Structure formats: structure tokens, C-alpha cells
Amino acid sequence: xxxxxxxxxxxxxxxxxxxxxxxxxxxxxxxxxxxxxxxxxxxxxxxxxxxxxxxxxxxxxxxxxxxxxxxxxxxxxxxxxxxxxxxxxxxxxxxxxxxxxxxxxxxxxxxxxxxxxxxxxxxxxxxxxxxxxxxxxxxxxxxxxxxxxxxxxxxxxxxxxxxxxxxxxxxxxxxxxxxxxxxxxxxxxxxxxxxxxxxxxxxxxxxxxxxxxxxxxxxxxxxxxxxxxxxxxxxxxxxxxxxxxxxxxxxxxxxxxxxxxxxxxxxxxxxxxxxxxxxxxxxxxxxxxxxxxxxxxxxxxxxxxxxxxxxxxxxxxxxxxxxxxxxxxxxxxxxxxxxxxxxxxxx
Ligand SMILES: [Zn+2]
Numbered sequence: 559x560x561x562x563x564x565x566x567x568x569x570x571x572x573x574x575x576x577x578x579x580x581x582x583x584x585x586x587x588x589x590x591x592x593x594x595x596x597x598x599x600x601x602x603x604x605x606x607x608x609x610x611x612x613x614x615x616x617x618x619x620x621x622x623x624x625x626x627x628x629x630x631x632x633x634x635x636x637x638x639x640x641x642x643x644x645x646x647x648x649x650x651x652x653x654x655x656x657x658x659x660x661x662x663x664x665x666x667x668x669x670x671x672x673x674x675x676x677x678x679x680x681x682x683x684x685x686x687x688x689x690x691x692x693x694x695x696x697x698x699x700x701x702x703x704x705x706x707x708x709x710x711x712x713x714x715x716x717x718x719x720x721x722x723x724x725x726x727x728x729x730x731x732x733x734x735x736x737x738x739x740x741x742x743x744x745x746x747x748x749x750x751x752x753x754x755x756x757x758x759x760x761x762x763x764x765x766x767x768x769x770x771x772x773x774x775x776x777x778x779x780x781x782x783x784x785x786x787x788x789x790x791x792x793x794x795x796x797x798x799x800x801x802x803x804x805x806x807x808x809x810x811x812x813x814x815x816x817x818x819x820x821x822x823x824x825x826x827x828x829x830x831x832x833x834x835x836x837x838x839x840x841x842x843x844x845x846x847x848x849x850x851x852x853x854x855x856x857x858x859x860x861x862x863x864x865x866x867x868x869x870x871x872x873x874x875x876x877x878x879x880x881x882x883x884x885x886x887x888x889x890x891x892x893x894x895x896x897x898x899x900x901x902x903x904x905x
Contacts, residue, residue: 585615586673588666589694590648591905595655595888597622602664605758606740606751613670613707614744618755619651619663621886627659628762628882631755631827632869634664636732636766636817638671638699639678641685641850642834642861643767645900646869648696649862649889652905659884662759667766668732668748670707674700679838685851685858689901698838698850702730703745718742722814733766736820752817756825762882763872764827766817767865769836772843772856777835780868781807783822790830792879793871802867802892828876832868834861851900863895 585601592599598620603610634647647665654661666672676682677700686695705711708730715729716722718739728734730745738750756764770776782790790806797804809819809829822829837843837853851858866889876882890903 584611584613585669586613587617588669588672589696590617590619590651590665592619593652593654593888593905595621595653595886596651597624602748602751602755605754606747608740609747609751612744613673613704614668614748616664616666616669619665621650621654621656621661621663623656623658623660623885625658626883628873628876628884629660629662629759630873630884631662631752631759631761631764632664633667633752633766633817635666635672635699636668637701637768638666638668638674638697639676639701639838640767640769640836641696641698642769642836642858642865643832644696645858645862646767646865649866649900649903653888653890653903654886655888656884656886661884661886662755662761664752667752668703668745670703670744671701671732672697672699673707674702674704676700676838677702679845679848681845682838682848682850687851687899687901687904689904691905694904702727703732703748705730708744717815718746720814722812724815731815733768733817734815736815736817737824753821753824756821756827761825761827763876763884764817764821764825764829765869765872766821766829766831768831768833769839769861770833771840772835772837773840774835776833778803778864779805779807779833780872781809781818781831781833783818783829784808785822786828786830788879789828789872789875792875793868796871796874797867800867800892802864804864804868830872832865834864836861857896857899859899860896862900863890863892866895867892
């Protein structure tokens, strides 16, 4: 009996210690240095209070021109190993100055995933870029929410609200959790908060930046909700005229939980997802040949430049065809970013 109660006390103490450690560390802050265009900084938990003090909370950056125009929500890092989106979102926060409309950027959409080790390439823990202010190092995380931050994966994950079934570990995949669930898992609550941002801020356009293996069908792809497929088609034509080749696809009816599908279906926003080719997500490339920053064919600067050029092409379409105007300056052109590298523009 005494042994048992000592055991129980020890377990309780350990649990208490573990809880206090995790809450003391959460949420973590990432190295994002806001430039002249940032007019406000908030938290994801401002849109869903239960996320406060959890590893799922993340910084939200506002770049408000103060002038009429469109509201655009941009996510990087829904999958924390898809770093071109994180790099592009960080560049927007650090360099963009919006002159018409308003941009809301979340560079680390799944901050818990950024605190995980990538399943596929566990040897890649960080990526670094030399900038004017010194070497900056960023986390290379996992595709999913950290397993320690959420209850154990179920045998089968049933997407809410469709009931669409996936492997149990997809319960920690933010891009299978949209539109989210207010009282669901940490991942479902993050997804819920992103829908709330889009709804509460009355976003016209919502963009989710991803990457795929270089030989994947998805690499260099714009995926759009059927209701705004015209925007993706016109953006890809615009890009082709600039010599940037992207493909178009529309959200599948069958696969549920993806941002472009659920944001488009559950909110007023036109919903787009952009995929660039990440060598580390390519199974055929051995570990010792993978370089996520300076790959000769798909360097990170080119992938981030492709994300930004695609966003610009989407914005141009919405401005010209629907009068939804978002204008900004300060970001490098595609060619300048490819030529000069990320280090020339990260602060
Ligand atoms: Zn992804």
C-alpha cells in the first residue's frame, strides 16, 4: 500500500514537472524579424483562446496598408519540413510593405511540427542562411504535429466533419484537419483557428504554401478550390509568360481535410495551395546528397521565389478580374531572389 502510494506520488510529481516544463516552453518563438511593413503582431490563440500556452500557438503578422483593398491570409509551415513556404512567409514579414489592402501571415502554421524531428530525414535538424546580420538558423521540422503534444494517434483517423478515414498518424497532419474542430485535438484546434482567421478577418484570398518531392506529381503545382479554379489557371498562364512553369489541379471531391478544399468550401475566401520541389522529400536522393538550401537544381531561394511569384500571379488575377486589390512592394523579384539568394533579403 505504502509502496503503491509512493509510486503514485512519484508519477504525479513527474507528470507535474513534465507539464510545467512543457507549458514553460510553449509556445516557442521563431526567428522572424519584422520589417517596416508589419503593423501588428498577434497570436493564433487570439482566434481560438484554448490554444494559448500550448505548442500549437504561433505568431500572426499583420501588414495593413490602411488603404482599401483585399485581405489575404498566407500560411507557411503547415508542414514544417516544407521550408520554402516558411522562407517565403518570413521574407514577406521581413521585407514586404503593403500599399493597398491587408496581408495576414503565419510563417509557422504548425509550430508544434517545427519542434519535431523529420521522420524522413532525421539528420536534417536545421537549415541556415548567411545574411547581412550573420548566420540565421531555422528549424527543419516534421510533417506532423509533435506526437508528445497530442493524445496517442487513433487506429484510424476520421476527418471532422466528413468522417473521411485516414491512417491514424494523419490525426497529427494539419493539412488533413481543416476546417478543424473547436474542442478537438491540438491539430484540429489549430485548423479551427485558421478557419476563424479567414472568417473573422473576412479574407478574400487564402494561400497555403507547401512542398513535395522533386519527382512528385505535385511538385510545381497550384491546387485550387473548384470555385476559384479560374484564378489558378490564369496565375499559371501569367507565370508561364515569365518562364516559370507551374501546373494546375483542382481540389479532389474525395480527399478531405486539405486547406484548399475546406477553406474554399467553409469560408468566403478563394483558397489556393502552392507546391514547390523539395529535394529532401524525394525518396531516391540519399541522405548524404540532400541539401535543402543549396541543391543545384532546386535551391531554396528558387523555391521561395516560385512561391512568391505564384502568390503575385494569384494577386494580379484577383485585382484585374474581381477588383480585389492587394498591392505590395519591397519583395525581391523572382530573378533577383534566385540570383542573389535568400541571404540578401532576410534581415
Ligand atoms: Zn505539405
